[in-house]
Amino acid sequence: MRAADVITTATRNAFRSKLRTTLTALSLFVGAFTLTLTTALGAGVNDYVTTQVEALSTGDVLLVTPAASTDTTEGPNAYDPDGRQQSGQANPLGAGTLLNDDDLDATRAIDGVDRVEPVRQITVDWVAGDASASDVARFELDVNPTSSIGRSDLVAGAQLDQEAENLQILLPEDYVDPLGFDDAESAIGETVTLGYTDAAMAEQTLEAEVVGVARTSLLAAGSGVNQALTDEVADAQAVPGQANAYAVAVAYLEGSGADGAVTAADIDAVKADLGDADLAGQTVEDQLGVIQTIITGIIGVLSAFAIVALVAASFGIVNTLLMSVQERTREIGLMKAMGMSNGRVFGLFSLEAVVIGLLGSAVGALAAIGVGSAISAGASTTVLADLPGLTLLLFEPATVATVILVIMLVAFLSGVLPARRAARQDPIDSLRYE
Incomplete structure (x- = not known):
């Protein structure tokens, strides 16, 4: 029997008992369905996070914070009037300790650092398109304190110029219409008025040029x-008389690579020097890597349920093929008596398992x-409407093909025992089997 005949016969034999084959394939269906969804969820979220990193990070900045304390001394620390202040709210990067001006000076002195800007939290009360009008509409506005770190996902306009002396603002996309602009393009170059309250609780205003309109994103x-x-x-x-303290500062790096590009070696060198100054430096990618690790862990837990389903399905395949071997004992004896080799018999029953695996995995x-x-499309227009660019479930052809091949491999391994039993049967005893 030629190889093509073995494949044809195995496919036909797999459907000899349609109900039994269908039930076995359904157990593989559950595993394939779950694994495909979980891998797509992981691919979709990770792709979104990666896209946001590329949009946010210019690749030449480090977020500088005080190094996490490793002091094991019992009891409270002695007060140092020239030391660092403690934040009233815990800082996950610096254990609640704030940077001071000495820390900024130490960072500026490090080779490879071009300039250092502290991230300062500001509060803006409102924004208006034309504050001089008597009936002007004012809208609340949140200012992203990390906007100095890198780029935004722009709808129109340009990125902020952090070294410019004029006051610039990037408007969120959903502010364009309320502020009276026809569209995002028409807002570029226009001026908006911001209102805020100073330290003396007096209302102040300033005018800022709109240089860009940005999409809202998770990050x-x-x-x-x-x-x-x-x-x-x-x-x-x-507050007058209060010492400066900052939760984080942004260090802009000088690159040693081609065209002044910042290399991994440049980043590692600055990180090492920051460590010597009792400071810590992280790239945006470092911080978001934590998010991706958590996502990977969650996807792993969900995938474990699919693996349990596949293990249960593998026992179903073993049972199905063992019953098939027993029912076809005389047929096996006849095939071997007519000259079919043990290898061909083994291949015949192994391929039956693979066919069942292909059926269950492909349909799943x-x-x-x-x-x-359908779920991804529905979510993008409802609960995830504020996160443009996020594809909740991203089905990559290579990943889907891998899931199918893995399940076919599981099916093949499950069919080894029944196939081996069929191949080792004695043809004379098989022909006598009742």
Whole structure:
């Protein structure tokens, strides 16, 4: 019997008992369906996070914080009037300790650091398109304190110029119409008025140029403002006589690579020097890597349920083929008496297992793609409407094919025992089997 005949016969024999084959394939269907959905969920979320990293990070900045304390001394620490302040709210990157001006100076002195800007939290009360009008509409506005770190996902316009002296703002996309602009493009170059309260509780206003309109994303909510605007508002809101303290600072690096590009070696060198100064430096990718690790862990737990289903299905395949071997004992004896080799018999029954695996996995994967695509499309217009660019379930052809091949491999391994039993049967005893 030629190889093509073995494949044809195995496929036909797999459907000899349609109900038994269908039930076995259904158990594989559950595993394939779950695995396809969980891998698509992981691919979709990780792709979104990666896209946001590329949009937010310029690749030449480090977020500088005080190094986490490793002091094991019992009891409270002695007060140092020139030391670092403690934040009233725990800082996950610096254990609640704040940077001071000495820390900024130490960072500026490190080789490879071009400039250092502290991230200063400012509060803006409102924004208006034309504050001089008597019936002007004012809207609440949140300012993203990390807008100085890198780029935004722009709808129109340009990125903020952190070294510019004029006051610049990036408006969220959903502010364009309320502020009276026809569209995002028409807002570029226009001026908006911001209102805020200074340290003396007096209302102040300033005008800022709209240089860009940005999409809202999971990692960059609120409006972005450049360093000049941040400094003006922060200085007005600073309490007189209070020492400067910052939760985090942004170190802009000088690159040693081609065209001044910042290399991994440059980043590692600056991180090491920061460590010597009792400081810690992280890239945006470092911080978001934690998010991806958590996502991977969750996907792993969900995938474990699919693996349990596949293990249960493998026992079903063993049972199905063992029953098939027993029912076809005389047929096996006749095939071997007519000259079929043990290897051909083994291949025949192994291929039956593979056919069942292909059936269950392919149908399960296709069902997952259909259901998942509908869920993803529905979510993008409802609960995930504020996160443009997020594809909740991203079905990658290579991943789907891998799931199918893995399940076919599981089916093949499950069929080894029954196939081996069939191959080792004695043809004379098999022909006598009743």
